[in-house]
Amino acid sequence: MASLIELRxxxxxxxxxxxxxxxxxxxxxxxxEDFSNLDPEIINRMFRAVHSVKGGAASFSLDxxxxxxxxYESILDELRSGKLTLNxxxxxxxxxxxxxxxxxxxxxxxxxEPIAAELESKxxxxxxxxxxxxxxxxxxxxDDCIAAFTPLALSGEMQFPPVEDVNGSVFEIYFxxxxxxxxxxxxxxxxxxxxxxxxxxxxxxxxxxxxxWDQAEPAIEWHLALSTNQSESEILEIFEFSExxxxxxxxxxxxxxxxxxPIESVSKHPASTPTMEKPNAAPDPAxxxxxxxxxxxxxxxxxxPKATVRVDLDxxxxxxxxxxxxxxxxSVMTQSITEQDGIGGRxxxxxxxxxxxxxxxxxxxxxxxxxxxxxxxxxxxxxIVRETAQIAGKEVRFATEGExxxxxxxxxxxxxxxxxxxxxxxxxxxxxxxALRSQAGKDRIGTxxxxxxHRSGRVVIEVIDDGGxxxxxxxLSSAIEKGLVPQAAQLSDSDIDRLLFxxxxxxxxxVTNLSGRGVGMDVVNSEIRRLGGRVxxxxxxxxxxxxxxxxxxxxxxxxxxxxxxxxxxxxxPISAIVETIRPDTSQIHQIGPAARMIAVxxxxxxxxxxxxxxxxxxxxxxxxxxxLVIVEDDKGEHFALAVDKIRDQRQVVIKSLESNYGHVPxxxxxxxxxxxxxxxxxxxxxxxxxxxxxxxxxxQSIEAIA
Amino acid sequence: MKIEDDSSNSEKFELITFSIGSQDFCMDIILVxxxxxxxxxxxxxxxxxxxxxxxxxxxxxxxxxxxxxxxGLGVCESKERDVIIITLIEKKIVGFLVTAVSxxxxxxxxxxxxxxxxxxxxxxxxxxxxYISDNKTLRVLDIASLAASMTTxxxxx
Numbered sequence: 001m002a003s004l005i006e007l008r009x010x011x012x013x014x015x016x017x018x019x020x021x022x023x024x025x026x027x028x029x030x031x032x033e034d035f036s037n038l039d040p041e042i043i044n045r046m047f048r049a050v051h052s053v054k055g056g057a058a059s060f061s062l063d064x065x066x067x068x069x070x071x072y073e074s075i076l077d078e079l080r081s082g083k084l085t086l087n088x089x090x091x092x093x094x095x096x097x098x099x100x101x102x103x104x105x106x107x108x109x110x111x112x113e114p115i116a117a118e119l120e121s122k123x124x125x126x127x128x129x130x131x132x133x134x135x136x137x138x139x140x141x142x143d144d145c146i147a148a149f150t151p152l153a154l155s156g157e158m159q160f161p162p163v164e165d166v167n168g169s170v171f172e173i174y175f176x177x178x179x180x181x182x183x184x185x186x187x188x189x190x191x192x193x194x195x196x197x198x199x200x201x202x203x204x205x206x207x208x209x210x211x212x213w214d215q216a217e218p219a220i221e222w223h224l225a226l227s228t229n230q231s232e233s234e235i236l237e238i239f240e241f242s243e244x245x246x247x248x249x250x251x252x253x254x255x256x257x258x259x260x261x262p263i264e265s266v267s268k269h270p271a272s273t274p275t276m277e278k279p280n281a282a283p284d285p286a287x288x289x290x291x292x293x294x295x296x297x298x299x300x301x302x303x304x305p306k307a308t309v310r311v312d313l314d315x316x317x318x319x320x321x322x323x324x325x326x327x328x329x330x331s332v333m334t335q336s337i338t339e340q341d342g343i344g345g346r347x348x349x350x351x352x353x354x355x356x357x358x359x360x361x362x363x364x365x366x367x368x369x370x371x372x373x374x375x376x377x378x379x380x381x382x383x384i385v386r387e388t389a390q391i392a393g394k395e396v397r398f399a400t401e402g403e404x405x406x407x408x409x410x411x412x413x414x415x416x417x418x419x420x421x422x423x424x425x426x427x428x429x430x431x432x433x434x435a436l437r438s439q440a441g442k443d444r445i446g447t448x449x450x451x452x453x454h455r456s457g458r459v460v461i462e463v464i465d466d467g468g469x470x471x472x473x474x475x476l477s478s479a480i481e482k483g484l485v486p487q488a489a490q491l492s493d494s495d496i497d498r499l500l501f502x503x504x505x506x507x508x509x510x511v512t513n514l515s516g517r518g519v520g521m522d523v524v525n526s527e528i529r530r531l532g533g534r535v536x537x538x539x540x541x542x543x544x545x546x547x548x549x550x551x552x553x554x555x556x557x558x559x560x561x562x563x564x565x566x567x568x569x570x571x572x573p574i575s576a577i578v579e580t581i582r583p584d585t586s587q588i589h590q591i592g593p594a595a596r597m598i599a600v601x602x603x604x605x606x607x608x609x610x611x612x613x614x615x616x617x618x619x620x621x622x623x624x625x626x627x628l629v630i631v632e633d634d635k636g637e638h639f640a641l642a643v644d645k646i647r648d649q650r651q652v653v654i655k656s657l658e659s660n661y662g663h664v665p666x667x668x669x670x671x672x673x674x675x676x677x678x679x680x681x682x683x684x685x686x687x688x689x690x691x692x693x694x695x696x697x698x699x700q701s702i703e704a705i706a
Numbered sequence: 707m708k709i710e711d712d713s714s715n716s717e718k719f720e721l722i723t724f725s726i727g728s729q730d731f732c733m734d735i736i737l738v739x740x741x742x743x744x745x746x747x748x749x750x751x752x753x754x755x756x757x758x759x760x761x762x763x764x765x766x767x768x769x770x771x772x773x774x775x776x777x778g779l780g781v782c783e784s785k786e787r788d789v790i791i792i793t794l795i796e797k798k799i800v801g802f803l804v805t806a807v808s809x810x811x812x813x814x815x816x817x818x819x820x821x822x823x824x825x826x827x828x829x830x831x832x833x834x835x836x837y838i839s840d841n842k843t844l845r846v847l848d849i850a851s852l853a854a855s856m857t858t859x860x861x862x863x
Contacts, residue, residue, distance in 0.1 A: 321765070325765035329765075568748065568749060569748075613751075614752070615751050655767045656767070657750075657760070659798070660768055660798050661757075661760065661767075661798075664750050664751060664752065664753065665751065666752075667751065670760060672762050672765065672767075677762065678747075678748040678759075678760050678762050
């Protein structure tokens with residue numbers, strides 16, 4: 001039953017999308033200003049999402065999901081029909097229920113039965129909202145579930161209150177299919193269903209009862225009347241693919257429409273399952289006419305789902321690898337052709353340029369496939385904020401910006417933990433209590449904003465709260481108390497803010513469920529750095545804190561500085577580089593037999609001989625011919641790497657050394673340069689860590705001198 | 707350890723023969739992916755002496771082992787004329803530098819004489835049998851254990 005398993009997988013994948021829709025709708029509802037005058041489209045969309053989950057779950061006998069989705073759906077139905085008026089409490093229950101539904105789905109995916117008591121109580125929570133209390137906990141309306149599976153049932157999910165005020169034009173559409181329409185897998189019902197999303201659609205079917213039995217062409221034609229405010233091109237778009245296989249005539253007349261009494265035997269009763277006859281099926285004497293109301297998707301064009309293809313991630317990764325090799329081969333080729341210049345002439349070099357730009361386009365395109373919008377991540381974070389706010393007993397408004405920003409999949413996955421920490425901190429520490437807030441003249445409800453944006457080739461994710469900002473005295477005294485900074489340290493405001501990232505640091509007076517154990521921000525910092533990113537904190541006392549994460553777009557490519565060290569070529573990640581200097585001998589101070597320091601902007605920075613680290617050259621008696629690359633480690637300490645020469649600054653494709661060999665000390669990965677040679681990418685954190693352990697004693701003595 | 711699995715029967719299997727200095731060796735051909743000439747390698751810091759470095763094999767980063775040094779026969783001198791046997795061992799691609807590749811032979815397990823006990827020297831550690839043909843002595847190398855020990859040697863650094 002492999003196919004059933006596959007179907008199940010597809011169901012769970014689709015569930016994710018549906019749940020995303022549901023959460024979207026909830027967020028939209030929460031944001032709407034007037035709860036008594038809601039956009040019906042939003043509720044319809046939510047209803048449909050829950051309904052699809054329920055329908056799918058029922059067919060896979062996932063009873064818990066079916067039951068819960070049913071309860072949810074019933075409440076949404078009441079909301080839709082106006083029996084229930086929305087308030088903040090209901091929205092909160094909706095949110096927690098959506099979260100629970102997500103849990104149920106993930107439990108279902110792992111074939112785990114949920115705790116019955118919890119399910120029961122969650123269903124009760126939902127049904128408690130109901131105005132009529134007409135449904136119980138179980139699946140009482142079995143038939144409703146079944147109706148959803150009747151393939152031709154248009155009514156199943158379209159029981160909308162009639163919307164009579166559709167202004168716009170009426171299009172009369174004549175549709176006569178040819179045999180090819182069916183041969184090419186088109187289904188008129190699908191087309192009509194699509195049409196009905198544009199406006200009020202009346203369908204009249206004419207069946208030629210005198211057709212000959214050996215007649216090859218379908219003996220059926222439809223007359224449709226569509227009242228919509230959409231343009232004709234929208235309609236044509238729907239017919240786009242069926243157009244070659246059918247006779248289609250569209251004529252429009254502008255009118256102010258009320259749903260007029262339909263012509264002839266119109267079944268206007270949405271509850272009765274309409275039968276749309278296929279031409280070769282048993283003929284029904286009377287042409288059936290069906291009327292459907294507009295549904296949600298079209299009206300919110302911005303939210304219209306884009307057509308997507310599901311692709312195995314391994315396939316994409318393989319493609320990325322191959323493109324990486326293509327880029328390398330291309331640069332090897334360019335280099336070898338330029339070396340024997342004059343042979344190819346101008347034409348060769350133009351072709352080469354074209355080839356170069358093509359490969360670059362392909363590379364960008366493939367990278368974009370791997371990219372994903374941060375929306376699912378943000379929705380997950382919304383849940384964390386809600387839960388944290390509940391535990392902390394604070395009212396929090398959660399806003400997101402730039403949800404459509406696309407980032408590499410792996411980056412998104414690895415952002416979950418750091419962002420969770422940051423958001424919990426923002427709610428628990430960042431925002432003040434409601435009482436304090438009103439004292440300070442702020443809105444009682446705190447706001448936490450999560451935003452994402454592309455900025456100069458990197459992704460910047462920011463968590464902004466409008467809380468009290470970092471309490472610097474408290475941070476400083478706490479850090480001194482814990483022995484993290486010396487007693488008499490003179491620190492600037494931003495230095496103090498950065499103390500939050502020190503391991504073991506916490507200001508929370510008591511260890512709570514949420515935070516205060518002193519692990520958190522330092523973990524955030526190291527995790528982000530591992531992704532090649534940087535964390536910054538900007539705080540304004542009284543008005544809030546912004547934590548900003550800057551990340552590379554992808555993990556497969558790295559911006560690096562190509563340097564020469566003792567006849568070897570190495571790559572230093574640009575993200576860590578602060579500056580490069582050509583030092584004057586007078587700036588360099590010899591400390592002890594081996595250690596050397598340089599004064600950079602009134603700070604003493606230890607010099608690391610990169611060649612010595614890799615054991616490939618004896619420490620030379622350095623004159624001022626070397627170049628120092630100043631880098632910053634994850635603790636904000638600066639180090640100067642002595643290199644022989646800076647060759648280039650370029651994007652390099654990261655190649656793992658571990659896959660064929662193993663870990664190499666002080667090396668993060670390898671890459672292939674334009675000449676086909678392998679260059680090692682230095683692992684700065686490992687090097688600087690090693691050095692700070694080795695030199696901690698001598699650094700202290702320097703500080704005394706300086 | 708394919709060879710040992712087949713030890714019960716006399717099924718033939720193919721081995722590739724090559725020389726290191728003046729000695730002749732052979733190994734199971736199943737493990738061999740390709741044979742190629744010497745190209746410059748990038749050295750790996752803090753690697754054992756017999757790991758010459760890594761090479762770019764069509765986009766893959768492949769470590770190259772000096773088989774002569776690995777077997778304790780001294781560091782290989784004239785690299786430019788030597789060849790590299792690229793092997794795939796347990797999903798890892800490893801290249802071995804040898805002096806020359808000569809032939810492919812077909813043997814059955816019974817043709818191979820077990821290695822006489824001669825003490826735990828490095829060379830004998832990885833030689834699991836001897837085949838004598840005409841006037842040649844072929845040492846059958848257990849290349850999988852050679853490759854496995856590469857990582858352990860490297861981890862102990």
